Amino acid sequence: MPIYEAAYRRWDREGARRGLPSLAIAAAMIRRVMRIRLVRLLVLTLPALACFFSFIVFYAAYDRMLGMMMRQSEEGGINLLHLINQQFLLSAIWFAALIAALSGAPLIAEDRKARALPLYFSKPITHFDYIAGKVLTVATFLSLLLLLPPFCMYLVEVLLSTQDDVASAQFPSLLRSFVPGACCILLFSALSLAVSSVSKRAAYAALAFLGLIVLSSAISHVLVRGMRDPAWFAVSPTACVFRISLEVLPGAGTGRGVFGRHIPHLDAGLAWTGLGVWTTLSLAVLAIRIRRVEVVS
Amino acid sequence: MIVSVDNLSKRFGATVALDGVSCAIGEGATGLLGPNGAGKTTLLRILLGLLPAQGKVRVLGIDPTREPLAVRARIGYMPESDCIVPGMPGSEVVAFLGRLAGMPRRAALQRAHEVLYYVGLEEARYRDAAEYSTGMQQRLKLAQALVHDPDLLFLDEPTNGLDPKGRVEMLALIRELATEHGKHIVLSSHLLPDVEGVCTSVVVLKEGRNVREGALAGLTTADGGAYEVVLRGDRARFLAACEAEGARGTPEGPLVVRLPPGGDPALLFRAAVASVTQLRGVKPVRRTLEDVFLDAMGGR
Numbered sequence: 001m002p003i004y005e006a007a008y009r010r011w012d013r014e015g016a017r018r019g020l021p022s023l024a025i026a027a028a029m030i031r032r033v034m035r036i037r038l039v040r041l042l043v044l045t046l047p048a049l050a051c052f053f054s055f056i057v058f059y060a061a062y063d064r065m066l067g068m069m070m071r072q073s074e075e076g077g078i079n080l081l082h083l084i085n086q087q088f089l090l091s092a093i094w095f096a097a098l099i100a101a102l103s104g105a106p107l108i109a110e111d112r113k114a115r116a117l118p119l120y121f122s123k124p125i126t127h128f129d130y131i132a133g134k135v136l137t138v139a140t141f142l143s144l145l146l147l148l149p150p151f152c153m154y155l156v157e158v159l160l161s162t163q164d165d166v167a168s169a170q171f172p173s174l175l176r177s178f179v180p181g182a183c184c185i186l187l188f189s190a191l192s193l194a195v196s197s198v199s200k201r202a203a204y205a206a207l208a209f210l211g212l213i214v215l216s217s218a219i220s221h222v223l224v225r226g227m228r229d230p231a232w233f234a235v236s237p238t239a240c241v242f243r244i245s246l247e248v249l250p251g252a253g254t255g256r257g258v259f260g261r262h263i264p265h266l267d268a269g270l271a272w273t274g275l276g277v278w279t280t281l282s283l284a285v286l287a288i289r290i291r292r293v294e295v296v297s
Numbered sequence: 298m299i300v301s302v303d304n305l306s307k308r309f310g311a312t313v314a315l316d317g318v319s320c321a322i323g324e325g326a327t328g329l330l331g332p333n334g335a336g337k338t339t340l341l342r343i344l345l346g347l348l349p350a351q352g353k354v355r356v357l358g359i360d361p362t363r364e365p366l367a368v369r370a371r372i373g374y375m376p377e378s379d380c381i382v383p384g385m386p387g388s389e390v391v392a393f394l395g396r397l398a399g400m401p402r403r404a405a406l407q408r409a410h411e412v413l414y415y416v417g418l419e420e421a422r423y424r425d426a427a428e429y430s431t432g433m434q435q436r437l438k439l440a441q442a443l444v445h446d447p448d449l450l451f452l453d454e455p456t457n458g459l460d461p462k463g464r465v466e467m468l469a470l471i472r473e474l475a476t477e478h479g480k481h482i483v484l485s486s487h488l489l490p491d492v493e494g495v496c497t498s499v500v501v502l503k504e505g506r507n508v509r510e511g512a513l514a515g516l517t518t519a520d521g522g523a524y525e526v527v528l529r530g531d532r533a534r535f536l537a538a539c540e541a542e543g544a545r546g547t548p549e550g551p552l553v554v555r556l557p558p559g560g561d562p563a564l565l566f567r568a569a570v571a572s573v574t575q576l577r578g579v580k581p582v583r584r585t586l587e588d589v590f591l592d593a594m595g596g597r
Contacts, residue, residue, distance in 0.1 A: 008415050008478050011408055011446035016399055024396040032384040106384075114427070115380035119441060121347055122374035123397035124366040 021125040025133025030140055033103045039141070042099055046092075046145050081157055081170055082249035085150050085177040089184075089245050093238055096145050096184055101209045104138040104192025106202035108290070113200040117290075127290055131193070131283075138189040146181035150174065173249075180245035183275055187237050190282035197289035213238060230265035234274030239263060243271035298323055298355070299449060299481045300344060305352035307339055307505075314339040315350065316505040322483060326475040328492030328513075329485040330590060331502035337485040338377060340502070341451045344483075345374055357449060370399055373442030377453035377485075379434060381426045387433075388413060388422040391441050398445035405444065412440040416470060431458035435467060443474075449481045450474065456491050464491075471495050493586045501593045509593040516589045522556035523582040524565060530574025538568035553582060 033039055111117060120130055154174040158167045192209045199205040216236040223232035233239040247268040300322035307315040315336045329337050343350045346365025354361055361368040382390045388409050395405030413422045416436040421429065426437060435455060442450055455471060456464045472495050474480040486492055492499060499516065501509035509516065526546070528535055536546045542564040543557035554565060562579070569576045 008443075008474065009411055010478075011400075011404065013446075014404065016401070019399070021397050021399075024393065028382075028385070028389070028393045028396075031389075035384060110383045114383040115376075115378050116382045117380075118374070118376040118378065119380055119382060119394060119438075120397065122345060122369060122372070122376065122442075123394060123445075124369040124399060125397050126366070 021123075021129040022132035022136060025120075025125075025130065026136035026140065029107060029134065029137035033106070033137065033141065036102060036106075039099065039102045042095070042102070043141055043144055046095055046099070081150075081154060081173045081177060084153055085180075086245055086249050088149060088153070089146075089180055090242070092145055092149070093184060093241060096142055096188060097210060097213050097238075099141050099145055100138055100188035100192040101206040103141045104134075104189060105196045105206035105209060107134045107137060108193055108196040108286075109199050109202045109205045112197075127287065131286055131290060134193050135189045138192055139185050142185040142188055143181075146184055147178055150177040150181060153177075176248050179248040180241055183244055184241045187241065187275060187279050187282070190279050190286060191237070194282040194285040194289070197286050230263070231267065231270055233263060233266040234270045237275060237278040239266065240271040240274040240278070243268060244275065247271070299357060300483070301353075301355045302340070302344075303353040305340070305343065305350055305354060307336075307343060307348065307350040313505050315343070317352075318502070318505065318507045320500045320507050320510050322481075322500065323498065324481055325498070326471070326482040326484060326496040328496035328499040329483055329502065330487065330489070330492055330499050332487055332594070334504075335502040336505040337487075337502055338453055341374070341453055341483070341485060345369060345372060345451065370445070371448050373445065373447035373450045375438045375442040375450070375452045375455055377457065379431070379458075381429070381434060381437070383427055385426060386423050387418055387426045387429065387437050387440075390426045390437065391444050394441045395444035400445055408444050408446070409440075412443045413437075415443070416440045417466070432460065432463040435459060435463070439467070439470065447480075449483070451483050451485070453485045454487075455484065456486070456488060468494050489586045489590055499586070499589075501590060503594055509589060513586065517584045517586060522558070522560055524554050524556070524562060525578075525580050525582050526552045526554055526565065526576060527578035528552055528569075528574055529577050530569075531572065532574075534572040535568055535574045538572040539564070541571070542568055544568070 034043070111120070121127075151174065154170060154177070157170060163169070191212065192205075195209045195212065196202070196205040199208065217238055220233050220236035220239055223235060224230055233243065242263055243266045246264055298321045300320075302321070303319050305315050305318045306313075318336070318340065329340065331337050339348065342348045343354060344356050344361055346361035346368050349362060356368050357371050359368050359371075382393060385393065388406075391409035391413060392402075392405045395408055396402060398405075400408065410422065413419060416439050418433060418436050418440065421433055426434070429437060435458065439452070439455065442452070452471065456467050459467055468491060471482060471484065475482045475495065482495070484492060484496055493513070496513060498512045499509065500507060532548075532552065536548065539546050539554055542560075544554050544560060544564060546552055546554040556562065556564065565576060565579055
């Protein structure tokens with residue numbers, strides 16, 4: 001017995017509103033991306049692994065961390081939360097790139113392949129709503145990896161600390177810990193979607209995005225070594241994020257990572273500029289492509 | 298008027314898509330006719346506020362170039378191309394597009410199921426929409442156009458790729474929406490029987506220009522002085538009598554007599570008396586939409 005009648009019924013427009021279409025787009029796209037098994041696996045396991053990592057650092061590696069802290073405190077102070085977040089970011093950024101490639105690359109490429117844009121834009125939404133919805137989708141997945149773990153680490157520190165005022169004392173550090181992650185989220189979301197908008201095949205878009213990240217890092221390395229000028233690190237968006245993390249997380253050590261000992265010598269202003277240029281270019285490409293593709297389709 | 302267009306022009310680079318089109322579309326179902334490349338889809342996209350253009354346009358009293366979102370909230374659009382929001386079951390696609398049209402989540406989901414039942418996709422609504430056949434995708438596109446219960450529907454080639462049965466069912470649905478549910482419909486098509494079966498008026502475009510416009514009944518009125526005659530008796534004698542009166546008839550097949558310019562149909566009766574034959578039936582020959590279309594295209 002069907003629940004609904006076959007006859008056409010009018011909608012009484014109860015509850016009709018002009019909400020935020022970008023939120024509706026993001027919610028639908030998150031469900032769509034979560035149907036990709038690998039994304040589901042990464043999204044569910046990586047934050048858990050990150051939290052486990054922070055727990056291990058506090059317990060199993062506490063002595064070692066303490067030794068490092070002692071050495072670094074002689075050099076000018078240490079912040080344990082900054083240190084852990086810095087170390088975490090160094091490795092998590094590559095997983096974040098992978099998640100951005102998996103979640104962001106299909107979002108526009110598959111819409112283009114399925115010629116879905118006329119369906120979207122025949123509804124009362126703007127190009128901004130569409131792009132914001134897609135950016136929000138990738139940003140949600142990246143937040144699980146880059147913002148949730150710092151928050152968990154903060155909670156672990158608060159719970160394990162013997163000091164009474166640690167929650168309020170470390171709260172500014174928590175906010176600072178979000179900054180590099182937020183920069184990374186904005187950059188990767190915009191870049192992965194910009195690449196997605198120029199291809200109809202999600203796999204090509206994902207490979208192109210990862211290629212851009214790896215290639216720009218490799219090129220920046222070669223240029224820094226060749227020109228003997230750390231300013232060339234600004235060519236790589238990931239190097240810019242690392243440098244920014246050193247800037248906003250003082251007392252986190254040198255945070256060398258894959259960029260070696262020269263990365264702290266990159267001017268922080270240049271790092272912000274590099275990041276801004278990459279993000280702005282990506283958003284501009286995205287906006288131009290969506291407008292063009294929508295008109296053509 | 299539901300839609301009024303005044304001196305509308307649109308260029309894509311060197312290509313002129315619309316060249317000073319002016320037309321008025323009233324209530325009910327209107328056919329937008331024209332060969333491929335005539336500018337039908339471009340006109341619909343301008344009416345939706347998706348493309349800027351020169352000229353004056355009003356849709357449901359709103360200027361789509363100034364308030365595209367307000368217009369789109371009241372229009373359901375069924376695009377021509379095979380298009381689908383990928384990676385979702387049919388019910389989710391329709392509910393999602395309902396939400397984009399401003400519906401609350403629960404209402405969108407309920408309406409999605411209702412319209413999917415209405416268009417005959419109740420069995421397939423939980424299947425991935427990408428797996429739908431062409432006919433099912435056409436129905437899904439109609440469902441998403443209906444989900445927010447719009448006042449006006451733009452249907453761009455709705456019977457594309459449908460088998461004969463599917464085509465008849467789709468046209469019946471569209472006809473029902475226009476006649477029983479009070480929807481205003483603009484049906485863009487190059488298939489004349491589709492338009493003839495559903496619409497009460499037409500706008501014919503050719504190379505970006507409006508070449509015919511009006512009520513279908515008016516455009517297909519009696520073909521100036523041609524009558525189909527059912528005769529009992531000697532056909533040759535009757536034709537000879539008609540020729541004596543200045544009229545000409547067809548010697549074979551259905552007997553059609555064309556009167557001289559300004560001729561009185563009473564001459565048929567005079568010819569019958571003169572030729573000692575009986576007229577069993579006389580009715581004016583009506584022009585078909587195909588005749589109107591071919592005239593508009595310059596084919597006759």
